[in-house]
Amino acid sequence: MIEIIGSLFILAGAIFLFSAGVGILRMPDTFTRIQSGTKATTLGNMLVLTGLAFYHPGWTFKLVLAIYFVLMTNPISSHALSRAAYRIRTPMTPSTSVDMLAEDEAGEAGAKPPAGNAGRRKRS
Template sequence: MFELIGSVFILAGAVFLFSAGLGILRMPDAYTRIQAGTKASTLGNMLVLIGLAFYHPNWTFRLILLIYFVLVTNPVSSHALSRAAWLIRTPMTSSAVVDALADEDRRTTGETEP
């Protein structure tokens, strides 16, 4: 029974990891690619690691540490990549309505809107 539950978790994780790869291919600009890849791969990795915990119960503590590591590092690295892309002026898609970083930058420097 534990192997079946573990297999279901691993399969669900594989689906999310596949959707992360598909999102990276299909999204229109760097910012949405970073978001699609990070959110889906975080959940996919967690589900795969939970599935592995069902297969190998004595690895559970190590796998929980890995899940924690993924939960901490994926969002932080995604934010750093997005911020670096914005700082080098990587263009946004034309359908983007708001550039929150530009608004924040204008407020801190005291500039008025163009």
């Protein structure tokens, strides 16, 4: 029974990891690709590692540390990547309706940006 539960966790993790790959291929711009990849891979990795803990109970402590590491590093690294992409003015998809970072930067400067993608700085 334990092996079946472990197998189900690993299968669920594999499905999430597959959906992350599909999301990276199908999303229209860098920012949505980063988000789809990060969220699905974080959950997929956690499920696979949990399934491995069912298969190998002696590895549980090490696998919990690996899960903790994934939980701490994936969101932070995706934030850093998306912030860097924004700062080098990577274009957003035209369907983006709100640019919260442009609003934040304009708020610091004391001006209100136009709504939508129009407040986005253009590449020179």
